[in-house]
Amino acid sequence: xxxxxxxxxxxxxxxxxxxxxxxxxxxxxxxxxxxxxxxxxxxxxxxxxxxxxxxxxxxxxxxxxxxxxxxxxxxxxxxxxxxxxxxxxxxxxxxxxxxxxxxxxxxxxxxxxxxxxxxxxxxxxxxxxxxxxxxxxxxxxxxxxxxxxxxxxxxxxxxxxxxxxxxxxxxxxxxxxxxxxxxxxxxxxxxxxxxxxxxxxxxxxxxxxxxxxxxxxxxx
Amino acid sequence: xxxxxxxxxxxxxxxxxxxxxxxxxxxxxxxxxxxxxxxxxxxxxxxxxxxxxxxxxxxxxxxxxxxxxxxxxxxxxxxxxxxxxxxxxxxxxxxxxxxxxxxxxxxxxxxxxxxxxxxxxxxxxxxxxxxxxxxxxxxxxxxxxxxxxxxxxxxxxxxxxxxxxxxxxxxxxxxxxxxxxxxxxxxxxxxxxxxxxxxxxxxxxxxxxxxxxxxxxxxx
DNA sequence: GTTCTGAATATTGGATCCAATCTGCTACCG
DNA sequence: CGGTAGCAGATTGGATCCAATATTCAGAAC
Numbered sequence: 001x002x003x004x005x006x007x008x009x010x011x012x013x014x015x016x017x018x019x020x021x022x023x024x025x026x027x028x029x030x031x032x033x034x035x036x037x038x039x040x041x042x043x044x045x046x047x048x049x050x051x052x053x054x055x056x057x058x059x060x061x062x063x064x065x066x067x068x069x070x071x072x073x074x075x076x077x078x079x080x081x082x083x084x085x086x087x088x089x090x091x092x093x094x095x096x097x098x099x100x101x102x103x104x105x106x107x108x109x110x111x112x113x114x115x116x117x118x119x120x121x122x123x124x125x126x127x128x129x130x131x132x133x134x135x136x137x138x139x140x141x142x143x144x145x146x147x148x149x150x151x152x153x154x155x156x157x158x159x160x161x162x163x164x165x166x167x168x169x170x171x172x173x174x175x176x177x178x179x180x181x182x183x184x185x186x187x188x189x190x191x192x193x194x195x196x197x198x199x200x201x202x203x204x205x206x207x208x209x210x211x212x213x214x215x216x217x218x219x220x
Numbered sequence: 221x222x223x224x225x226x227x228x229x230x231x232x233x234x235x236x237x238x239x240x241x242x243x244x245x246x247x248x249x250x251x252x253x254x255x256x257x258x259x260x261x262x263x264x265x266x267x268x269x270x271x272x273x274x275x276x277x278x279x280x281x282x283x284x285x286x287x288x289x290x291x292x293x294x295x296x297x298x299x300x301x302x303x304x305x306x307x308x309x310x311x312x313x314x315x316x317x318x319x320x321x322x323x324x325x326x327x328x329x330x331x332x333x334x335x336x337x338x339x340x341x342x343x344x345x346x347x348x349x350x351x352x353x354x355x356x357x358x359x360x361x362x363x364x365x366x367x368x369x370x371x372x373x374x375x376x377x378x379x380x381x382x383x384x385x386x387x388x389x390x391x392x393x394x395x396x397x398x399x400x401x402x403x404x405x406x407x408x409x410x411x412x413x414x415x416x417x418x419x420x421x422x423x424x425x426x427x428x429x430x431x432x433x434x435x436x437x438x439x440x
Numbered sequence: 441g442t443t444c445t446g447a448a449t450a451t452t453g454g455a456t457c458c459a460a461t462c463t464g465c466t467a468c469c470g
Numbered sequence: 471c472g473g474t475a476g477c478a479g480a481t482t483g484g485a486t487c488c489a490a491t492a493t494t495c496a497g498a499a500c
Contacts (some may be wrong), residue, residue: 010288010461011483037452047485048452049269053276060280062370068230069452069491084368091311148304150282150381154374161370230491231453257482267455268482289461289482444499453490460483468475 012050019044020054024063024074025163026129031076035064061157077165079217085158086210092155093206094199099146101195109191112141116183123176131170132163138183142190142198162213169212178208232270239264240274244283244294245383246349251296255284281377297385299437305378306430312375313426314419319366321415329411332361336403343396351390352383358403362410362418382433389432398428 009015023029041051055072058064065073077085115138122130136159143152169175182205189197229235243249261271275292278284285293297305335358342350356379363372379386389395402425409417 013483014288036450038450049484049486052453053273053483056273056276057280060277062373068234070493071452081370084370087315087368088312088371088374091315092308095307095311148307150301150304150378151308153282154308158370233453256480258480269454269456272483273453290463291482442500445497446495447497448493448495450493451491453488455488456486458483458485460481462479462481464477464479466475466477468473470471470473 012046013053016044016046016050017054017057020058021063021160025132025167027164027167029074031074031164033074035072035074037071061160063160075161077161077217079214082162082165082210082213082217085161086206089155089158089206090203092151092158093143093202096143096146096148096151096155097198097202098195099148099151100142100144101190101193101198103145103147104190104193108141108145109187112138112187112190115141116180116187119183120176120180123170123180128167128170131176132167135170135179139202142186165213165216166209168216169209172212175208175212179205232266233273236264236266236270237274237277240278241283241380245352245387247384247387249294251294251384253294255292255294257291281380283380295381297381297437299434302382302385302430302433302437305381306426309375309378309426310423312371312378313363313422316363316366316368316371316375317410317418317422318415319368319371320362320364321410321413321418323365323367324410324413328361328365329407332358332407332410335361336400336407339403340396340400343390343400348387348390351396352387355390355399359422362406385433385436386429388436389429392432395428395432399425 009018020029029035035055037048037051037055041048044051055064055066059066059072063075065075115134118134119131119138122128122134140152140156143155146152170179182201186198186201186205189195189201229238240249249255255275257268257271257275261268264271275284275286279286279292283295285295335354338354339351339358342348342354360372360376363375366372390399402421406418406421406425409415409421
């Protein structure tokens with residue numbers, strides 16, 4: 001009667017989707033790369049069917065481009081795209097925070113502090129992937145608290161779109177001290193139900209990151 | 221060498237996707253309906269493969285729900301969902317209009333007037349489906365002019381989410397006179413590059429529609 | 441030398457078939 | 471009588487195979 005101690009995805013599509021996302025974050029699937037279905041499917045140990053369904057999801061999210069009979073390509077982000085993504089984030093994150101502060105609980109604040117600690121720990125361990133992941137957990141704890149599932153989903157897509165490039169931001173050690181401080185300030189504001197301060201901190205957080213990512217794109 | 225006079229979709233998935241959207245707008249696929257893949261595929265004259273890929277796109281857009289091994293269900297909209305959709309539209313449409321007025325051309329204004337005339341004509345012909353379609357063309361001419369493709373895509377998804385219910389708004393003859401006037405005011409403002417007025421008109425437009433749709437949902 | 445034509449190849453799109461999982465019903469046990 | 475185990479049917483998930491389309495490259499015409 002032992003239940004499996006780890007959760008394996010119930011379908012291959014989901015496993016493939018998760019793996020594709022991972023590969024795109026790590027740069028294993030670099031922007032602009034055409035996706036050869038057969039080769040990739042074999043590499044993942046599945047047939048082309050679940051791969052194609054996973055790709056359709058990514059297409060819907062704008063993570064890959066698609067042309068009929070020509071196949072999928074990992075999406076590239078121009079500077080214009082980046083500006084657009086961050087502008088949309090600015091509008092939607094402010095709204096999410098405004099709604100979320102109305103639903104703040106002690107549990108939420110505690111969970112955010114735990115996530116912030118994970119960011120710090122991963123920073124000391126120099127684990128960039130885990131910094132990125134923990135940072136994301138922290139912010140989406142807040143966004144999800146807004147109780148606006150579509151908004152949260154759109155925000156996830158916007159974050160996904162720039163995940164590839166965001167890692168470069170966290171790779172720089174210099175930023176980590178500032179990030180630590182910004183997280184502290186953000187969580188304190190949330191604990192006080194102070195939406196406007198939280199929004200301002202979040203905006204500053206974004207501004208630093210957009211500058212770093214712009215540099216990363218232009219120098220590539 | 222005669223090129224086909226009509227454009228048939230190059231893939232079955234696209235044809236199926238378009239047909240599914242149509243069926244959802246017309247209510248042929250009502251919210252809450254579980255989707256039986258085999259039956260639906262046969263009805264559309266294709267195998268289950270392209271159907272499943274089309275459903276994945278709709279899943280990504282939130283138009284259908286999905287649970288592993290249990291299948292797809294046409295998404296239902298609660299009043300909360302509706303409020304969320306319209307709040308997101310408020311934020312994003314204002315941004316789109318602000319960006320779009322910077323790119324207004326005479327051609328755009330002319331195209332918008334043509335679309336507005338189509339709305340009126342369809343209204344006189346009592347063709348609700350065409351009213352909805354022309355209304356959508358009109359507004360997205362403006363949104364697309366913003367030159368922010370992700371923003372436009374997100375807006376399309378938000379419009380899609382409520383398309384089923386929006387038809388009820390246009391079904392009421394009383395609304396058509398007001399819609400005509402609002403469209404005129406909107407286009408005039410756009411022609412003057414007057415973003416704030418355009419945003420205000422758009423907001424009023426939405427407010428009327430949200431009230432009608434809310435009523436439609438609650439009385440269902 | 442350039443450009444067009446067309447066949448050969450690679451790649452994607454779709455159909456069919458089989459496996460895995462869920463659902464509903466029946467029978468059995470407490 | 472209530473509950474649970476398990477079996478049968480229905481439905482979805484995935485693999486393989488075939489068809490349709492795009493791409494590449496060789497060769498001929500200008």
